[in-house]
Amino acid sequence: MSEEKKVSRRDILKMGTAGAFGIAGSYYLNKMTQIPTVAQASNDSSHKKGNHSNHANMSDKTITTGYKMAERLLTEFDYGKVTKLPNGQTLREYEVVAIDKEIEIAKGIKFPGWTYNGTIPGPTFRCTEGDLLRFNFINEGSHPHSIHFHGIHPPEMDGLTSIYPGQRFTYEFEAKPYGLQIYHCHVLPLARHIHKGLYGNFIIDPKKPREPALELNMVMNGYDLDLDGENEFYTVNGYAFAFMNHPIKIKKDQLVRIYLSNLTEFDLLNSFHLHANYFTYYPTGRNDNPSQFTDTIMQCQGERGIIEVRFPYKGIYMFHAHVSEFAELGWMGFFEVE
Amino acid sequence: MKGKWLITVLIPLVLLIGVLGWVLKNGAGVEKDPAAPIEVLNIERIKVTKIGFELFVSNTGPKPLTISQVMVNDSVWNFNVAPQAKLERFDEGKVTISYPWVEGDPHTIKLITENGIITEGEVAAATLTPETTWSNFLNYGLIGFYVGIVPITLGLLWYPFMKRFSRKSINGILALTVGLLLFLFVGTLADGFEIGAEAPSVFQGNMVVIIAASLTFLLLIGFDQYQQRKQEKKGYSPFGLALLMATGIGLHNFGEGLAIGSSFALGEAALGTFLIIGFTLHNITEGIGIAAPLLKTTPRFRDFLLLGVIAGAPAIVGTWVGGFIFSPIWGALFLGIGAGAILQVIYVITKMLIEDHRKHNEESVSWLNLSGFAIGLLIMYFTAFFVKF
Numbered sequence: 154m155s156e157e158k159k160v161s162r163r164d165i166l167k168m169g170t171a172g173a174f175g176i177a178g179s180y181y182l183n184k185m186t187q188i189p190t191v192a193q194a195s196n197d198s199s200h201k202k203g204n205h206s207n208h209a210n211m212s213d214k215t216i217t218t219g220y221k222m223a224e225r226l227l228t229e230f231d232y233g234k235v236t237k238l239p240n241g242q243t244l245r246e247y248e249v250v251a252i253d254k255e256i257e258i259a260k261g262i263k264f265p266g267w268t269y270n271g272t273i274p275g276p277t278f279r280c281t282e283g284d285l286l287r288f289n290f291i292n293e294g295s296h297p298h299s300i301h302f303h304g305i306h307p308p309e310m311d312g313l314t315s316i317y318p319g320q321r322f323t324y325e326f327e328a329k330p331y332g333l334q335i336y337h338c339h340v341l342p343l344a345r346h347i348h349k350g351l352y353g354n355f356i357i358d359p360k361k362p363r364e365p366a367l368e369l370n371m372v373m374n375g376y377d378l379d380l381d382g383e384n385e386f387y388t389v390n391g392y393a394f395a396f397m398n399h400p401i402k403i404k405k406d407q408l409v410r411i412y413l414s415n416l417t418e419f420d421l422l423n424s425f426h427l428h429a430n431y432f433t434y435y436p437t438g439r440n441d442n443p444s445q446f447t448d449t450i451m452q453c454q455g456e457r458g459i460i461e462v463r464f465p466y467k468g469i470y471m472f473h474a475h476v477s478e479f480a481e482l483g484w485m486g487f488f489e490v491e
Numbered sequence: 492m493k494g495k496w497l498i499t500v501l502i503p504l505v506l507l508i509g510v511l512g513w514v515l516k517n518g519a520g521v522e523k524d525p526a527a528p529i530e531v532l533n534i535e536r537i538k539v540t541k542i543g544f545e546l547f548v549s550n551t552g553p554k555p556l557t558i559s560q561v562m563v564n565d566s567v568w569n570f571n572v573a574p575q576a577k578l579e580r581f582d583e584g585k586v587t588i589s590y591p592w593v594e595g596d597p598h599t600i601k602l603i604t605e606n607g608i609i610t611e612g613e614v615a616a617a618t619l620t621p622e623t624t625w626s627n628f629l630n631y632g633l634i635g636f637y638v639g640i641v642p643i644t645l646g647l648l649w650y651p652f653m654k655r656f657s658r659k660s661i662n663g664i665l666a667l668t669v670g671l672l673l674f675l676f677v678g679t680l681a682d683g684f685e686i687g688a689e690a691p692s693v694f695q696g697n698m699v700v701i702i703a704a705s706l707t708f709l710l711l712i713g714f715d716q717y718q719q720r721k722q723e724k725k726g727y728s729p730f731g732l733a734l735l736m737a738t739g740i741g742l743h744n745f746g747e748g749l750a751i752g753s754s755f756a757l758g759e760a761a762l763g764t765f766l767i768i769g770f771t772l773h774n775i776t777e778g779i780g781i782a783a784p785l786l787k788t789t790p791r792f793r794d795f796l797l798l799g800v801i802a803g804a805p806a807i808v809g810t811w812v813g814g815f816i817f818s819p820i821w822g823a824l825f826l827g828i829g830a831g832a833i834l835q836v837i838y839v840i841t842k843m844l845i846e847d848h849r850k851h852n853e854e855s856v857s858w859l860n861l862s863g864f865a866i867g868l869l870i871m872y873f874t875a876f877f878v879k880f
Contacts, residue, residue, distance in 0.1 A: 212569065259567070261559030261576075261605055378607035385562070385603065393567065481566035 214398050219257030222272050223392035224399065227369055230279040230356065233286070243284045249275075251294040251316075251338075256350065258376050259386050259393035259483060266350035267294055267338075273391040274372040274416065275336070275353030282331040282360050288324040292316045298346065301339035302355060303455070305329050312339045331359040333438030333457045335414050348377060348418035350391075354457070356412055359440070366408035366461070369401065373425070373452070373474070373484065375417040382419050386483045387474060393483025400487035406463055409488075412438070414457035423484075424451040425460070426475040432462035449475050464490040530556045530604050532578075533691040534612035535818060537600065538620040543590035544600060546612060550578035551693040556608075562601040563590050592617040621755060623815050631810045634751060634767060639744045639806025642771045644799040646778015653779075653786055659859060661786045662844055666860035668780040669840055670867020672739075675777075676833045678875070679743050680704065682750070683826030690819035699820065703827025704834065711735075711835040730794060732784040732839060737802040739836045740777050742829030744802060747774075748809020749822050755814055769877025776870050777802060784840070 233245035249269050256266040256273050269275030280286055292298050299322075301312030306326035316322045338351035354370055374391060375384030386393045403409055415423040426449040434445040438459040450458070464470060473485040531552030538545040544563070550556050557577045561570040571587045578584050592598055598614040621627045653664060680700065687696025751767070781798050812821070848855040 259560050261557065262603060262607055263605055264607060378603065379609050385601075385607075385609065386567075478565050482562070483567060 219392040223390035223395035226390040231276040273350035277354045279356040284328045291321045303334040352416040366410040373423045387479040396486030400489035411460040415452035424475040428471040435459040528606040530608040532610040546586040551691040557605040560603040635807030635810035640803030642774035643778040643803045646775040650782045663859040663863035666863035667867035670864040674871035679830040687823035696823045700827035704831035707831025737798045739832035740802040741805040745805035745809040748806040749813035752810040752813020
C-alpha cells in the first residue's frame, strides 16, 4: 500500500454515493421483493382443484392382514363347544389363550400387542342367558394376565387374580344377565394391559331370541404407539379405516344389528355417528332399558350397547366417531346398501 | 532386523483383530437384541408447495426402515415416497403429501414407520416455499446485498472521521473492535450449535462446529506464522489485518444470510423485513471494525471496496443457500469456520494492542481501552435486539 496515495475528496464522494444508494435501496427493497411479508388467508386455486372433500385421505383397497382380522371380527361369533349337562342346562366351553403378537393396526404398521387368541380385539364370545360357561384360559404371554367378564357371577370368577405365564385357569359361571357384555384383562397396570389389546365383546342372548338380522360386531379402540398416553390411531375392530376402504355390504330394508362397545384407553369417550339415517340404540343391549332413536351416541370406557337400523335407500352411508380427530385417525367406515 | 520391527507392529494388531472378532461373535456379554427397534428417520427439509408438502428425509439409523403412514395435524393422510417407502441406511427419500394447508397456520407432520416409531416435522407458518426461479434468486441476492455489503460499506464510511484520532484513541477503537468481535464469536458459535443440533445426530453437529472452529483458528494462526517467517516481517500489515477481519466477518455474515434465507424458506417471512433492518444496523459496526486497523495507513478506495465485498458478499451466498438448499450440517460447518476465523482475529488484534502498549510503556488495559471494549460489546448487544425474537 503506497503511503503517498491519499483518500481524495472524490473517493469520499464516491463512497457517500454508494451509501446513499444503499439507503435508498433498502427503502425500496420491500416493494421490489415478491416475497410476501404478511400472512394472508389462502386463496390458492390449487386447493380447490384438488378434491379434498371426498374423504379419500386414507384410500387403500389392499386386503392386508390387518384388514382381514377386522373383517373376520365383524361377523365371527365364538359359541364355544356346546354340550348338554345332565340337568338339561347347556354347557359352553371356550379356549382362550393369551399370546404376545404383532398386529397390523393400520396399513404397514405393526403394533406389539398382547392378545386373546391372536387378535385385537379378542374373539366375540356368545351364549344364551342361563348357559353354564367354562372359559379355559391359558397364559402363553410374557406377562401375568386374567379375564374379567362383565355380568353377574361369583366374585372368585371375576378375574382379579393374575394368571402367570405358563399357568392356566378355568372361569366357570352361569350366563346372566342377557345383553351385551365386555371382557378384558384386569391385571395391574390396568391401562397398559387393556391398551395392549386384551379385550373383546361378550354377547349373552336373551332366552327369547332377538329378531333375525345381519349381526355385526364392533369394538371401538385406540393405539398409543409411542407410549405418551395419547393414541395415534383409532379403529373399530383393530384396523384403521378398515370399512372405509372396504364398505360393509348390506341389503336395502334389511335389519342390521350392531354390537358396539368402547374399549378405548387414554380417551374418556368415544362415539358412533351414522350418516343419512337414524338408528335405535339399546344401552347395554337391554330391551328393557330406555332406548334412543338417534344418529349419534356416545360411550364411556367400558360402555356398550346394541344399535338396530334399516336402510331405506340404496347407496353409501358413512359411519364414524363424531370426534373428528378419532375419525381422521382411523375410526371411519361405510355401509354399502344394495 | 526389519522383520523384528514388523512383528512388533503386527502383534498388537493381530491381538486387536482377535478381540474385536470375539466381541462381534459373542456380543459384549449384555443382551444381544435391543429391547425396542432403533430407527432414526430425519426430516431434513420441508417444502410447502401448491399441492401440499414435500419432505426430504433420510435414514441415519443402524437398520433399514419403512415409512408406513403419514399424519398431518392429527389426521391420517395419503402420501408417496420416492424412490420407495423402504429406506436403507443413509438412504434419502422424498415424501410427497397432497394437503390443503392454510396460509400462516402451523402444521405438524408425523411420519410413522412400520415399527410404530414416530418422527415429527413442523411447518411453523405455512407459506409457499420460494421456488428456485431467476427472480427469486435475484431477490434473495438483493436481500443479501442489503444485509451484507451495504451496512459494512456504510460502516467503512466512518473511516475519514476516525482518521483524525490519536494513537491512543485508535487503540481504543481497536479495543472496541475486539468487543464487537467477541460478541460475534459467541453469537456465531451459539448459532452454529443451534443449527448443528438440528442436523441428524449421526453427524454430531455440535462437534462439527467445535472441530471447524478450532481447526480454522489454528490453521489461520499457523498460516500467519509461516508467512511472517517467510517474509521476515514484524507484525501485521494493517491491510492484511483488515483483510483477515473481513474474511472472518464474511463467514459470520454467511451465517446471517443463512438465517434470513431459511426464515423466508420456513415461512417466517413476516420477520424478513425487520430482520433486514436489524442486520443492517447491526452490521454497520462491522464496517467500523474493519476500518480500524487501517487508521495508521492511507488505503485506496478500491481497498475499501474489496473489504466491503469480502465481508459482505458471503451474506448473499448465505441467503441463497439458506433459501434454496439449506441443510443444518453445512450450516454448522460454515458457522464453525466463521467462529474460528473471528477468534483468530481477536487473538491477532489483542496481541497487537498489547505489544503496542508495551512498546510505549503503557498498560494495555487502560480506561480508554476498557471503555472501547465495553462499548463494542454493548453496541452489538443492543443492536442485536432488532434481530432476536
